[in-house]
Amino acid sequence: MSRFISQRVVETIVVLLAMSFLVYGLIGLMPGDPVDIMISGNPHMTSADATRLRALYGLDRPIVERYWTWLTAALHGNLGYSRIYQQPVLAVLWPRLGNSAVLMGTSFVLGIVIAVPLGVWAALRPQSKIDYLINLGAFAGISVPVFWLGLLLIILFSVKMGWLPAGGTATAAGFGDAVKHLALPVAALTLSSVGNYVRYVRAAMIETLRQDFIRTAMAKGASPARVIWQHAFRNSLIPVVTIIGLSFGALFSGALLTETMFAYPGMGKLIYDSIMGNDFNLALVGLLFATLMTLLGNLFADLAYSGLDPRIALGATRSR
């Protein structure tokens, strides 16, 4: 088990390093460079000055060399300054990370709480009317653009009813205000991600309920509730956890759109703003944090997977 964990951790680090190089290269391919921005801010600068500055900042060196310099600095905790916010990158990132965690975490938990009963209910009566209805709802959830859903919620609850704010975060201190500002973004993100979860739970449950051990459990006289939750649901958790772990990236993509349209100061909006504003340092670190978050999501899903399925002795060479 511990060998499996260390192997997965090493893999995660390798993917993260590969991503950091890729993103570093991509950011370098974005229009302009830091010196161009200085030139646009200072009309007295000559092209000789620009060349000198490029040499000073090492922008004329090959990409691998520049990446190495950045990486060593980054590993020493120096991630550079944000151009837009005039602060160290990490100081800008931390509060945003917290905000995103609140938004994504709430939506995720809500999504699971809604999806599990619905998926199980549908799986217990396949091809029935209720199954059909739940499936239809799940398809609608998968197919709806989250930003349109957000707009509809704004129109309904902000424009027409005037109950909730259309964007931003808590202005006054207090829990109630924070909840009010979170309500619409969380609703939009949850509704757009719950459809997928329902489909995963339903499909896994249907597959599990077909197995022989379910028939055995029922023949033994176990109560239906016990068969459903203890026998079937526990076993269908294995594929569900894996696939939900893999859907963290999708959740982050949804969060980026939700945050941008509700002006919610989270990581997604920060990444978007930094790319649009040519804030190279911030964009780079923001993207890597987003990648790290999704990779950690996958890692936890893998660990949960091995914990849930006693048949899988990962990393060990025991024969089955």
Place this chain on the structure above:
Amino acid sequence: MRIETAALGGYAALGRRLSPLAVASAGSLIVLVALAILAPLLSAATNIDPGDVDLYHRFAGPSLGHLFGTDELGRDELMRILYGARVSLSVGLTAALVSAVIGTAIGLQAGYLGGRLDAFLMRVTDGVIALPHLPLLIVLVAVDLNKVGLPDSVIRSESVDLYRIIIVIALVGWTTVARLVRGAALALRERGFVRAAEASGASQWRIMTRHILPNLASPIIVATTLSVGNIILFEAALSFLGLGIAPPTPSWGNMLTDAQELVWTDPALTLYPGLFIFATVIAFNFLGDGLQDALDPRAKARIVK
């Protein structure tokens, strides 16, 4: 395997086995595609151009002259929706096709050739799957084409936005097909007819393209159909963020950007672009799901894997 006989057994049989929902979806999509293709003709026939500004009739409600009303510049909402359909459908279908080709090529090699190549390709695939796609797409779309070394004539051409978005989406979208094809190729590799072909001295290329690939048609078609909806959502999202198709060319995504700014003035503008994205995406999903059931009823429970 019953899959291949189903695929070759004639489209009539397939049509009979498709659920009514899938047939209805296919029908609506055909109508939408026809309308999108005919949009310039319709525009000429009705004398309504999607770019015609009419400041005396802004925010008009539905009328006989403007079935869906007009927007903030008095442009005809319906004609803009139809031109937007051209964007969404061409990006969705082309990017799905390109993704499928890349995914098939990678999956075939990984699955059939196996070994270290397989291990490497699957690591890359897993890595790409794990990434948050939208932020990555935003960076890819923001890449300066001058720095990539493309000639000026390409960069200045009118359809560069369209090509860029198709390529960028295909670059992250190939993984589903790659995994699917790899898994199936891995199983087929051990089958008798492949062994026989190997024994008779067929080249690896021939075995992959002539013996394995035809057996994978159904799952590839299903996965590609299902991916179109997702791609349309990504295109709409990028255009909504101002990174995809740039105004004044109408796309469903950038129409919603305008609608959000005017949500307090005219909430009705939000309705149609979003509804069309939603309907198109759900139709592709219904169709893909129906095809899956029709081509391989047993695969239904396997979608989780």
